[in-house]
Amino acid sequence: MINRNVQEDLKQLDSIFKESGLSRRDALKMMGLGGAGLVVTGTEASAATSVQASDAKGKIVIVGGGLSGVATAAKLTNSLSNPDITIIEPNPNSVSYQPGNTLIGAGLWTKDAVTYETKDFMPNGVKWIQDKAVEFNPTANELKTAKGEVIKYDFLVIAAGLVNDFGMIKGLEEVGEVYTSSQEDAVKAKKILGQNGLCSVYFTEGAVDTWTQMQKFVADAKSGKKVTGVFPEPHTPFKCGGAQKKITNLVDARLNEAGARANADLQFLTNGKKLFGVPEYHAAIESQMKTRNVNVRYEHKFTELDLVNKIAKFEKHWEVKGAWDADLEEFTMETKTEPLEVKYDFCHVIPPAKAPNEIAKSPLGSEKGWVPVNNETLQHKVFPNVFSLGDIAAVPLGKTGGSARKQYAVLCTNLIALMEGKEMTAKYDGYTVCPLITSIGTVMLAEFKWKAADGTGAVAAPSFPLDPTQERWIYWLLKVYLLKPMTMYGMLSGRA
Ligand SMILES: Cc1cc2nc3c(=O)[nH]c(=O)nc-3n(C[C@H](O)[C@H](O)[C@H](O)COP(=O)(O)OP(=O)(O)OC[C@H]3O[C@@H](n4cnc5c(N)ncnc54)[C@H](O)[C@@H]3O)c2cc1C
16 A cells, blocks of 8 residues: 655655666656656745746636646746735645546555645635635626625636536436535545445545445455446546546456456446547557456446446447438438446446536536637637636546646636737647556556647647557556646646
């Protein structure tokens, strides 16, 4: 079991590199991260004093003090000579390195490796209002908090992330909505999730219980029992498209470690026709699943969980040629469906995601709830003094910390340009990254971005000349030892 703070991570990493004859700097360069300046020291944001600092003025209010909100506040603090920044965030505790939940779920980290007090990462000089923004009046440039305070702003950044809506899955209505780091939500969710083989790493307490359930599953297989593990992906948007694949691979690894893999049937079910939007990554993952003897089923919509009988229910769907359309002079396509029930001993649930109601249903939300922004500038499509980033922004391919890392730099540059009355020139290109854990000790680093500037399509975007479809140990080191310090000390101080 590995639970460490950042300094311990780096010490351990350095000793691994030393054994391999590498310095940390060289290893970072090999991973294509040399430019990130990640010889991590633990920097803090403070008002800029350099000659490059902008003298632009205006009150900036940021809704959400998670990963994107704090990174944005820190970078703005570093870039403005007289920053006036307020963050509205209700939660006293945070988890900004949420990818760590996956490692907790497989018993590689413990909970305190990812949780921290929100106040500890607030940038210097930023005013924190510990409350929830509940009403928005963007024409009057003001919002209201749950405690009734009316807050005026000149510029607004929406960085409120997303809500895990387990209630959208029939059978899990009682679990309802769960924020990843909310202790209160966890208490409610744990009444159903985290027992009887059912679990989810999408909230931190749930990740802890995932490890307990995984151990039971492995122990049953080891005892000679024939067991089934079910790994469904929802048909709705969800954060981190790679998470279910990672959990599947980690269960496979733990079973192998116990010498019990032969007794387990692992089933991965997805609503789509592919495992990844980028063709070469899809091919690589499909081949990895085949090698690991995971039964992949495409075009299966996850519809229901029967908690009493431990059955996951799906709707298999496919298209067939229908009647001839004389007007269009072509055959119509008809969708056929067929129910499928899979009895499980272990089932890892990925919750459908939605934007928090108070924003989704406000004038700032789109029809689907996400905040509509220009894909490239991240400026709101209706209210020019409003920007959005992270999980809540209606940006294709997003909903990862990797995309937030690129977005916050673009947003800050454009917001400052707007404050200075200049043209906004910074553009987000859809870049994101999924360090796909393929086993304990290997990761495939799937980096990709939009194919076209309007956000359609996806193409591989490797940072350096190594085949990105290969599983590598060096990327495991990146995932387990470096991405957390990059997030906590790079992003949250606005410097990486
Ligand atoms: C299991 C798991 C694995 C993941 N793996 C990866 C990975 O491998 N790679 C990767 O890049 N990403 C991964 N991610 C995704 C990544 O963690 C998120 O995309 C990222 O944290 C989003 O940052 P955010 O700032 O948008 O949201 P958050 O960090 O969730 O912050 C949103 C904040 O807004 C606050 N808030 C909400 N509503 C309001 C309101 N009305 N008023 C005020 N505040 C509000 C919330 O309390 C919260 O603190 C993973 C996520 C999970 C759950």
